[in-house]
Amino acid sequence: MTPNKDWMAIVDYINDESYKAGVDSFLDFAFQKLGTETIRCLCLKCLNIETGDRDKVRNHLLVYRIVKRYTFWYHHGKRRDEPQSMSIDGDGDFEGNENQDEMLGMLRDLYPQYNNVSSPYDENNVEERNDDAKRFYSLLKDSKDPVYEGCNSSRMSALLKLLHIKTLGRWSNELFTMLLEFLVKELLPGRSKLPDSYYDSKKILKDLGLSYQKINACINDCMLYWRENEELDSCKVCGASRWKIDKRNREDKCNKKGKRIPQKTLRYFPLKQRLQRLYMCSKPASLTTWHRDNKSKPGIMKHPVDGSTWQSFDKTHGDFTLDPRNIRLGLATDGFQPFRIRKHHIVYGQ
Incomplete structure (x- = not known):
């Protein structure tokens, strides 16, 4: 035991x-x-x-x-x-100490306002639920429903693991759909609750906040079709068309749903939500003060907090540094040249 x-x-x-x-x-x-x-x-x-x-x-x-x-x-x-x-328990009686399911713990972190909810099947709750509540109850149901009767994995847990394998193996969306179709039609019992396509898998997990936003971009990287430029059909800088052109009839290409296909798309992971999640989940929240609690001895550098740049920032922005949980963002250009200086190379020394 x-x-x-x-x-x-x-x-x-x-x-x-x-x-x-x-x-x-x-x-x-x-x-x-x-x-x-x-x-x-x-x-x-x-x-x-x-x-x-x-x-x-x-x-x-x-x-x-x-x-x-x-x-x-x-x-x-x-x-x-x-x-x-x-x-x-408090009365001296023995009671089962249930394993806290990892999926359920994640949902409690994402929706802390529902931490007292014990079951998604609350028939006595006739009050109209708001959008957040509907999303939470739907995810809670998926986190408890087994893939099929007698299965140890819930539908949500199975999908997260399969998508993790997809990412590690660099599978295409089409290949992942083929795997799901094989599992659902050939291996799993007829009443299994596993989706049979990548698209349906994303819809189930969408409310976990793991998705991204798609923003059309100029084919020459001049601009994004965003905010005030969202309705434009061509680039304001170079004049290139926003849409792919069908070489046969010289018209804009469309997908099966009749929507025009952009030449280039930026996939954007909203920063604000991810910063908020650092404090919503207990494990990463406890690590936000690591830089304060794990400083090196003088003369040893194992983290940017030990460097002179970090210490200079602390002196300049004293109000910001009062709370060690505040997040500092660093920009990594990874070889990208933002100032169009093409004749010179930047050399980083130690």
């Missing part, structure tokens, strides 16, 4: 003996289950990426604390068919 996990939520983990006892019980469980000399370290610094022996992992957990969201210890020997851990 999995050890009790209540200790993972302790705030004052440095001075609490029950947290230290919880760390030891976790280490006993992990090393016994895996039978190895090293395990993945699940502290806020290593994030289940780095490995270490028992002493190293224990020290990291006591110094940097454990990742709270990692309640299903998959990388440390836990399996779905094992009994759940037990904890004692």
Whole structure:
């Protein structure tokens, strides 16, 4: 049986003996289950990426604390068919300490106003739901509904994993659709809830905020067809057509829905929403102050916070630096030359 996990939520983990006892019980469980000399370290610094022996992992957990969201210890020997851990409630009775599903935790972070909701099937709630509530309940249902009866994966979890594989393998949208069609029509039971196309997959996950905005661009990179230029049919700078031309009849090309096809498209990931998400999700939110809490010793540089530029910025913008959670943005041009100086090359030295 999995050890009790209540200790993972302790705030004052440095001075609490029950947290230290919880760390030891976790280490006993992990090393016994895996039978190895090293395990993945699940502290806020290593994030289940780095490995270490028992002493190293224990020290990291006591110094940097454990990742709270990692309640299903998959990388440390836990399996779905094992009994759940037990904890004692306020009345002294034992009750099941349910594993907090990773998908459900993500939804709670994205929609914190609904953290008290226990089920998407609330028949007693007859009040008309707003758009946010509808999106939340729809995602919550997808996060709990299995792909088919008896399946261990929910529809949302399965889709996220499949899309992750698509990204790592650099599959085309057409190839991904072929895979889904094969799974749905040939392998999965007839009543499976997995979509059979890439387009339908994106619609299901759209409300997670993982999508992007498409903005038409000039074929010569002169301008974007955005805001006041959104309705233009040609570039204001070079005069190039915004739309692809059919070479046979010299007319604008159209897709199957009758919409004209742009020559170039910019895919834009809105920055504001992603900055907001840093504070909505517990794990990245706890890392926003890393630069303050992990400064190097004098003479050692391991992060921009140790450099003179960062320190100069702190002196110049004192009000901004009062809150260590404030985000600093850096521009990486990656070889792009913004000033049209083509005869000279910029050389970066150390």
